[in-house]
Each structure stands twice: as C-alpha cells, then as structure tokens.
Amino acid sequence: MKGSFSVTVDIEDWYHIPSVCSSPYAVYRSVNEFFEKWDGRYDFLTEPTNRALNILDEFNITATFFVVADTVEHYPGLIESIVERGHEIACHGLHHACKIDPETKMPLMNCEEFEQKTLLAKRILEKISGQKVAGYRAPNALVGGWMVDSLERMKFKYDSSVSVNSLYNKTDSSLKTVSSFPYYPVEHGLEAGHDRNFIEFPWAYYHNVLKIPASGGPILRFLGAPLVLNGLIQSLKRGHTIFYFHPLDISCTKFPSIGNNRPLYWCMKGKLVEHRIRHIFKSLENVKKLCLRDYQEI
Numbered sequence: 001m002k003g004s005f006s007v008t009v010d011i012e013d014w015y016h017i018p019s020v021c022s023s024p025y026a027v028y029r030s031v032n033e034f035f036e037k038w039d040g041r042y043d044f045l046t047e048p049t050n051r052a053l054n055i056l057d058e059f060n061i062t063a064t065f066f067v068v069a070d071t072v073e074h075y076p077g078l079i080e081s082i083v084e085r086g087h088e089i090a091c092h093g094l095h096h097a098c099k100i101d102p103e104t105k106m107p108l109m110n111c112e113e114f115e116q117k118t119l120l121a122k123r124i125l126e127k128i129s130g131q132k133v134a135g136y137r138a139p140n141a142l143v144g145g146w147m148v149d150s151l152e153r154m155k156f157k158y159d160s161s162v163s164v165n166s167l168y169n170k171t172d173s174s175l176k177t178v179s180s181f182p183y184y185p186v187e188h189g190l191e192a193g194h195d196r197n198f199i200e201f202p203w204a205y206y207h208n209v210l211k212i213p214a215s216g217g218p219i220l221r222f223l224g225a226p227l228v229l230n231g232l233i234q235s236l237k238r239g240h241t242i243f244y245f246h247p248l249d250i251s252c253t254k255f256p257s258i259g260n261n262r263p264l265y266w267c268m269k270g271k272l273v274e275h276r277i278r279h280i281f282k283s284l285e286n287v288k289k290l291c292l293r294d295y296q297e298i
Contacts, residue, residue, distance in 0.1 A: 003236040004288035008244040011067040013045040019259035022097035031095040048247035059281045064292040066092035066137040069121035090135030094121040105172040144172040145189035152198040160201035166210035181239030204241040206231030221268040225276035250274040
C-alpha cells in the first residue's frame with residue numbers, strides 16, 4: 001500500500017443530526033429552537049468522546065476532530081480536553097445545519113450567510129483551541145462547489161466532505177473526475193482541477209462492480225468492519241485516504257426517541273462499533289497515519 005490515511009472524528013451530539021435539527025425535514029428548525037423547547041437530558045456526547053480519546057491514545061493516533069462550534073458553549077471543557085491530547089481542531093459548522101437541500105442539492109442559504117456563520121464558527125474554535133483552524137467538513141457531508149470557493153476566501157486550507165460512491169451523491173457535482181485521494185477542486189465545483197490554494201480530502205470507497213462508501217460512520221455501524229477495512233486497504237493503494245467516526249457511534253446509552261425519517265438510525269452502536277474501530281486500527285497499525293494538518297501539501 002502506497003498511501004497513508006487520516007483518522008477523523010466528528011464532534012456532534014444526537015440532536016445535531018438532520019432528523020432532529022436544522023434540515024428541511026427536522027423536528028426542530030435549528031439548534032437554538034431545540035434548546036428553547038427541550039427540557040430533558042441533552043449531553044450524550046461527553047462520555048463517548050472521552051472514550052474515543054483513550055482509544056486514540058492507545059493506538060498512538062493523532063486525529064483531526066471536526067467540531068460543531070456550538071459544543072464549545074454547551075459542553076464546557078470538552079473541546080479543551082481534545083486539544084490537550086494533541087489533536088487537530090477543524091470546523092464542522094456553527095450548528096451542524098444543512099447548507100444544501102438533501103434532495104435537490106440547491107443552496108439552503110446564500111454565500112453571505114454561509115460565510116458569516118462559518119467565520120463565526122471558525123473564530124470560536126480558534127479561540128478555544130489556540131490553533132489556526134484550517135479544515136472544514138460539511139454537516140451531513142452535504143457540500144456544494146460554491147461552498148469550497150467560500151471556504152477558500154475564509155482562509156480555510158482544506159475540506160473533507162466528498163464521498164464518491166454508487167449509492168448516493170451528497171454534492172452538487174457529478175464527481176466523475178474524483179477518486180478517494182486528495183485533489184484540487186475546480187472553482188465553482190467539486191470536480192478535480194489544477195493547483196489552487198485549497199485541497200479536498202475525499203473519503204474511501206470499495207470498488208467491485210459498484211463503488212461502496214467505506215470511510216466509516218454509518219457504513220461502519222450498519223455494514224460492518226470487513227467492508228470498511230477492505231475499502232480502506234483498496235483506497236490506500238490509490239493514495240492518501242480518510243477514515244472517520246463519531247463518538248456517538250460508540251455510545252452505549254439509549255438516545256431520546258425523537259426525529260423524523262430515520263427511526264433506525266441509531267439501532268447499531270456501542271461496544272460492537274467500538275470493537276470494529278479497534279479492529280480497523282489494529283489491522284492498519286503499520287500504515288502511516290497523518291493528521292490532516294500535517295499532510296505535505298498543506
């Protein structure tokens with residue numbers, strides 16, 4: 001295998017997912033509305049995040065944490081604990097709101113609003129971490145080419161949202177020129193282009209007859225470790241690639257049963273998924289791992 005890979009972790013809680021908040025089909029229009037109306041327990045994030053940090057320490061992995069910026073307000077000390085362990089902080093939006101429509105892929109906000117909210121998120125994360133925040137991951141991996149142009153204007157250096165596969169496309173581009181290794185996106189789009197001051201880190205996939213997403217997350221929960229591991233190994237032969245998970249994936253606590261359209265979304269999680277993550281790390285322990293801030297092109 002010629003490639004290296006980056007371990008990335010998405011820091012969001014159960015209410016950030018689009019069936020609960022901030023999507024066209026959510027129960028709550030926004031996270032702010034959620035906190036105005038919700039009177040039950042909300043923190044299901046802190047405990048599994050601490051366990052995730054211990055797993056990364058165990059395997060000597062420095063990861064990139066894509067953080068929803070409002071967690072700084074609602075989870076005192078949590079982001080600081082990630083920084084203290086030496087990990088990179090990157091941006092996963094201000095409130096994890098969808099920026100493009102999941103069905104039509106049309107923008108749900110204009111560039112001005114996107115840049116205003118994303119710059120605020122960037123500043124919050126830079127203040128709490130003491131780091132320059134160079135990376136972005138679109139909430140729910142819903143990303144448009146216009147967003148990349150905005151990210152470059154805001155002095156981000158990279159995005160990691162694109163998942164090339166035969167099952168779905170969460171972007172506004174065809175992705176015909178994109179694989180599973182880093183590339184420079186064209187202006188106003190997400191196809192592969194020429195040198196620019198911005199890099200896209202697409203996710204791993206397994207290619208047989210179809211291209212199956214294999215970077216982790218829900219695919220790891222529902223389809224298991226063998227598919228993800230085989231996809232990572234195959235993607236590593238193409239070049240650098242991405243693995244990701246959420247601390248929520250390894251939570252053993254039952255989440256509140258609210259949310260539209262995704263009744264079985266959390267039916268697979270906990271110790272089973274933690275075992276799968278450990279298996280992948282053990283299987284790839286001799287493969288070079290790079291924090292995204294350390295990728296040589298950045």
